[in-house]
Amino acid sequence: MATLVTGGAGYIGSHMVHALVDRGETVVVLDDLSTGFEAVLPDAATLVVGDIGDEVLVGGLIASRGIDAIVHFAGSIVVPESVADPLKYYLNNTVKSRALIAAAVRGGVGAFLFSSTAAVYGEPTVDAPIGETVAPAPVSPYGWSKLMTEVMLRDAAAAHGLAYTVLRYFNVAGADPKGRTGQSTPNATHLIKIACQTALGQRAKMQVFGTDYPTPDGTCLRDYIHVTDLVEAHVLALARLRAGGGNLVANCGYGRGFSVREVVEAVRRVSGVDFVAEVVDRRPGDPSALVADSGLIRRELGWVPALDDLDGIVGNALAWEAALARRNSAPGAR
Ligand SMILES: NC(=O)c1ccc[n+]([C@@H]2O[C@H](COP(=O)([O-])OP(=O)(O)OC[C@H]3O[C@@H](n4cnc5c(N)ncnc54)[C@H](O)[C@@H]3O)[C@@H](O)[C@H]2O)c1
């Protein structure tokens, strides 16, 4: 029994690799290192540098390493980039996922866990937390590229007996509380990372994109989930799949929204630095509120978040950002 983790050298995938290795599981990471880093992986995991779209490579790994489950994180994740270069996203996220699913089917892999996103909901018109019954309606090529993979999984499962779970993540944030990994991409666009970099003096100031949204303080609301809680949901989902649990598509968030202003205040509070956050115009394509109805995942997986605390998320993110700065300034760092 071994798990193939695609994109395991990336932000979320590396947390999953640590979680599996911590539990004594055998893990093979397949990553092309386009945005991932070998340094964040535990020694006990085997890294294969390669492409998820390489069916021969994946088929060989499944056969030679005894892979019975695939956790598929690999992909391209920047929404504005997907608008500028949609075919990159349809290739890397959709076409290559098709190749990976085909290799899984041919290799007789029983369990497939896929990283999807709240971006499949587009700009929801409902004010209430978003349940899985809300019809997907992506507004970006990124969202469509992930939704298409969900559809391929659904249809391949029906035809070929693959069992799958799709987890639609809301806003993933924070870092490993033990400091082993975190969000390492240099040009990340995520709010909490940018605010932490500003607090640490790596940026002179940050920007708040729009204060005229129909929300209590005029800034966008998001459901920020600690990456460690997200990974715990994956561990539970994997166990459920291996135990013969049925297919599942579930949101992954806490069910509570924080505004951009509240996040900025939390980073100021936790860091003790009163950094500059200037108000600018809206960023195109930002929905005013994205908050998960997380009832299904709690019921189906018995998932009980342990780190549902904004200041705690920010504290772990700040610690990782500081460690990353030290690492990157060390002699010989890349
Ligand atoms: N970060 C978020 O807030 C968020 C939210 C919703 C969904 N997701 C999804 O979670 C997954 C992981 O995201 P992340 O934030 O860890 O991003 P990331 O960029 O840190 O990780 C992606 C990893 O995949 C690898 N990769 C990319 N294309 C590959 C390919 N063709 N073959 C092999 N490896 C490849 C990269 O090198 C990287 O290590 C993605 O599928 C993303 O769509 C992320």
Ligand SMILES: O=c1ccn([C@@H]2O[C@H](COP(=O)(O)OP(=O)(O)O[C@H]3O[C@H](CO)[C@H](O)[C@H](O)[C@H]3O)[C@@H](O)[C@H]2O)c(=O)[nH]1
């Ligand atoms: O410097 C910044 C960065 C972000 N924001 C705001 O902060 C909020 C959160 O923005 P992020 O970029 O951190 O996250 P998004 O909600 O845009 O998107 C994230 O969550 C989505 C699902 O909710 C998708 O999965 C997507 O891939 C992932 O990046 C938005 O209102 C954004 O306008 C700022 O004000 N200033």
